Amino acid sequence: MTAVVGSRQLRREDPALLTGEARFVDDLQIPGALSVRIVRSPVAHAKIASIDTSAAAAVPGVVAVLTGSDLRDAFENPLPCAWPVTEDMKNPEHWPLAIGTVNFAGEGVAVVVAETRVAARDAAELVVVDYGDLPVILDLESAAADDSLVHADLGTNKSYTWELIPDAAAVDAAFASAAHTVKERYVQQRLIPMAMEPRGVVVIPEPYGGDYTIYSATQIPHILKLMLGITLGMPEQKLRVIAPAVGGGFGSKLNVYAEEALCLALARQFKRPIRWVEERSEGTTATIQGRGMIQDIELAADADGKINAVRVNLLADMGAYLQLVTPGIPLLGAFLYHGCYDIPAYSFSCTGVFTNRTPTDAYRGAGRPEATYAIERSIDALAEKVGVDPAEIRRRNFIREFPYSSGAGLMFDSGEYETALDKALALADYEGVRKEQADLRNAGSPKHVGIGLSSYVEMCGLAPSRVLASLRYAAGGWESATIRVLPTGKVQAITGTSPHGQGHETSWAMVVADRLGVPWEDVDVLHSDTAIAPLGMDSYGSRSTSVGATAIALACDKVIDKARLVAAHQMEAAPDDLEFVNGEFAVKGTPSKTMALGAIAFEAFTAHDLPDGVEPNLEAQVTWDPPNFTFPFGTHIAVVEIDDQTGHVDLRKYVAVDDCGNQVNPLLVEGQIHGGVAQGIAQALWEEAVYDDDGTLVTGSLLDYLVPSAAELPSYTLEQTVTPSPTNILGVKGIGEAGTIASTPAVVNAIIDALGHLGIKDIDMPATPQRVWTAIQEAKQ
Amino acid sequence: MQIGVTVNGVAQEHDVEPRTLLVQYLREECRLTGTKVGCDTSSCGACTVLIEGESVKSCTMFAAQADGASITTIEGLADGEKWHPVQQAFHEHHGLQCGYCTAGMVLAAVSLLDEVPNPSEHDVRFGLEGNLCRCTGYHNIVKAVLAAAETMGGSK
Numbered sequence: 001m002t003a004v005v006g007s008r009q010l011r012r013e014d015p016a017l018l019t020g021e022a023r024f025v026d027d028l029q030i031p032g033a034l035s036v037r038i039v040r041s042p043v044a045h046a047k048i049a050s051i052d053t054s055a056a057a058a059v060p061g062v063v064a065v066l067t068g069s070d071l072r073d074a075f076e077n078p079l080p081c082a083w084p085v086t087e088d089m090k091n092p093e094h095w096p097l098a099i100g101t102v103n104f105a106g107e108g109v110a111v112v113v114a115e116t117r118v119a120a121r122d123a124a125e126l127v128v129v130d131y132g133d134l135p136v137i138l139d140l141e142s143a144a145a146d147d148s149l150v151h152a153d154l155g156t157n158k159s160y161t162w163e164l165i166p167d168a169a170a171v172d173a174a175f176a177s178a179a180h181t182v183k184e185r186y187v188q189q190r191l192i193p194m195a196m197e198p199r200g201v202v203v204i205p206e207p208y209g210g211d212y213t214i215y216s217a218t219q220i221p222h223i224l225k226l227m228l229g230i231t232l233g234m235p236e237q238k239l240r241v242i243a244p245a246v247g248g249g250f251g252s253k254l255n256v257y258a259e260e261a262l263c264l265a266l267a268r269q270f271k272r273p274i275r276w277v278e279e280r281s282e283g284t285t286a287t288i289q290g291r292g293m294i295q296d297i298e299l300a301a302d303a304d305g306k307i308n309a310v311r312v313n314l315l316a317d318m319g320a321y322l323q324l325v326t327p328g329i330p331l332l333g334a335f336l337y338h339g340c341y342d343i344p345a346y347s348f349s350c351t352g353v354f355t356n357r358t359p360t361d362a363y364r365g366a367g368r369p370e371a372t373y374a375i376e377r378s379i380d381a382l383a384e385k386v387g388v389d390p391a392e393i394r395r396r397n398f399i400r401e402f403p404y405s406s407g408a409g410l411m412f413d414s415g416e417y418e419t420a421l422d423k424a425l426a427l428a429d430y431e432g433v434r435k436e437q438a439d440l441r442n443a444g445s446p447k448h449v450g451i452g453l454s455s456y457v458e459m460c461g462l463a464p465s466r467v468l469a470s471l472r473y474a475a476g477g478w479e480s481a482t483i484r485v486l487p488t489g490k491v492q493a494i495t496g497t498s499p500h501g502q503g504h505e506t507s508w509a510m511v512v513a514d515r516l517g518v519p520w521e522d523v524d525v526l527h528s529d530t531a532i533a534p535l536g537m538d539s540y541g542s543r544s545t546s547v548g549a550t551a552i553a554l555a556c557d558k559v560i561d562k563a564r565l566v567a568a569h570q571m572e573a574a575p576d577d578l579e580f581v582n583g584e585f586a587v588k589g590t591p592s593k594t595m596a597l598g599a600i601a602f603e604a605f606t607a608h609d610l611p612d613g614v615e616p617n618l619e620a621q622v623t624w625d626p627p628n629f630t631f632p633f634g635t636h637i638a639v640v641e642i643d644d645q646t647g648h649v650d651l652r653k654y655v656a657v658d659d660c661g662n663q664v665n666p667l668l669v670e671g672q673i674h675g676g677v678a679q680g681i682a683q684a685l686w687e688e689a690v691y692d693d694d695g696t697l698v699t700g701s702l703l704d705y706l707v708p709s710a711a712e713l714p715s716y717t718l719e720q721t722v723t724p725s726p727t728n729i730l731g732v733k734g735i736g737e738a739g740t741i742a743s744t745p746a747v748v749n750a751i752i753d754a755l756g757h758l759g760i761k762d763i764d765m766p767a768t769p770q771r772v773w774t775a776i777q778e779a780k781q
Numbered sequence: 782m783q784i785g786v787t788v789n790g791v792a793q794e795h796d797v798e799p800r801t802l803l804v805q806y807l808r809e810e811c812r813l814t815g816t817k818v819g820c821d822t823s824s825c826g827a828c829t830v831l832i833e834g835e836s837v838k839s840c841t842m843f844a845a846q847a848d849g850a851s852i853t854t855i856e857g858l859a860d861g862e863k864w865h866p867v868q869q870a871f872h873e874h875h876g877l878q879c880g881y882c883t884a885g886m887v888l889a890a891v892s893l894l895d896e897v898p899n900p901s902e903h904d905v906r907f908g909l910e911g912n913l914c915r916c917t918g919y920h921n922i923v924k925a926v927l928a929a930a931e932t933m934g935g936s937k
Contacts, residue, residue: 014880026814250915671875677918
């Protein structure tokens, strides 16, 4: 039988999505459901003086209008933050609806429950809230200086300071003896994740009294079930969470949101189904945002540009509250500020501060794009100081021996960084672009061409549970899988991962088919329903393939082990004398005598003649805890052309050479890279959550927040290298975030490369035509 | 008010509030939830349907304005079990991931190919600029639409 893994299989998810049959949360037809509309604060920081709900309550069809105080007792605990990064981390109480004070524009202050969505919406307009304004804190540095406070009761805006400084003296010595140093400051603007499906929740009080079925547009049905149980003080075994078709997440649905807790509380109170669906312009403030950092990075290098130390200080914007993993996001990048370079001395410090803005949390890459941006921008600055080509400075610093024990304390599994760089340079015609650039400059052209490199490595496959423990994360990083061979020989693969566009139904079936030697079509993958797949850690952090699919493969092996005992008994052979090939057991040396897995499953089902000590049915469950992260890598190159007159940046070519180890389905690997690259380019050129001085989000809808369309983006040139990971039996790494991690610095480096000859060294992201044009004008003066 | 439309070849009559948007009408009255709502500013195109064969964002008009019209939603695009060439091409070229923008994107592409049967890559990119996708980076969507144009032989 030909191996399926490694082939370009078309997705089995597609038919339902292409014909309109797939059901997302808002598509569920729920008889008798009440609709919910949240009344949100238009101001960023205020005392709630009063809330008048009388006019709203009088609207026909309205069942109730409730405030934060009204619902306080519905919750046993505030909304959870699962990552207390330090022992003394400050974490303000965060209730599903504000009580007493609002701390960001968009925070919920009241909820309308009505018979129809229209009635709820109409009534919400009539809720009158009297806000007593408080000073608004938006700027990260003044927040860190505690000029005024977001949460007065905390006494400070600083949530925590987290440090990773294995050897401070070594860092100081490296800087003291450095021939070249660079000191750069970069701003990571806030981004709005903008998954195409807005969030939504439906809670149904069924199937029995005291039971609740919760449908949510979430990446994390398992974590959500646990956290809702804790938040509401409800027995977890009474809760069933289902993530139906979910329309993208990118980290924004990796959370436990106010609306999820509210809908469950309201279903309990009213004993009726409750539904809430986010409107887009609501979600821009009600759903977490990403990035939001000021990065200070310093490099110390010798005369040849070999870097000996990196020192990083971050100010990270938490927003007004700590959501599920808000404080931990900078930590996911904390180990990667040396990039793919062998830099022995390492110093990292991050201070998380509160501001009067929407909370930040995971957004595609989560910490790693920020780290990669800082090192890839600053290494270009170093190249200029040393007077060597950006490609050459990278070569002089690449990690070359694996496994590599990093100065930050990680063990890099495998890599071949220079090969990826060389391939990317060739695909981008690096020398050709350099020549064109020189010719244009010599001719005094108003057209500026630039080429930008980004060599990256990231850590993904979250995560070894013991490492998570050392980082004070509240849960583990294992994944569960069950393989069930049915009496008919068909197979159910049950996974704890929770796909929302990635194609796990297709890919996991491919892994199972190869492992068990059964036709791919005979394998179904079940997921995202805690009643069907009770154990899981869900999907985020490019973990699903390296942790989830590995668990699937291990569960297949465990099923084969059990099947071997049954087959040996039936075939009157010793288990060790059997070999399992192409879905059949054969007696070694007697290949004519075989027994297929399906036949064994039937024997295990009837249980008429099983060996002593073997339980009926052919099923095995595995929970796998990875021994290490995996470390995908590669080089991306952007070629830009900038119009001197308009400042418009034309992304002329984009090359991505990535290595995610062995690939299960290359078609889907490419899709992940395409989408990731687009999101990273968007950070470089277009996207920013812009706030005015009062803390109002100015880019609060898709009219103002520039998610790129097909017209803004080019086709991408892709190539991959394959360096298997020794961390798991499949040799896989992860590819969900790599594109986003690599692309942003490639584009900005290209812009700086294009304009460097004018004396321009930095342009804040997004590099809009106005910013680029202004920089050019100022440089010319 | 009373309106009558033909949706995917089936005559429908409903009493609707005048302020009901066409997309709400299709989803909530006709129970055709394949048409999605992705924004509230007519920016994303997830709600794109065909009206008399031409693509329209169904959040940009009231249901009442569609009175008497013939509408095709994603549920009615295939010919029985046989997919439209654009649906087939999206499948074969991995032109969708989460699938939320897909209905709108496919119908916008059908309309585009009706107007421009032999499009260039540039034509496709600018022809679909009213439809947003967050997953694919558009690479495979563009590829799929160009492939569909070829399959359809450049003929309407």
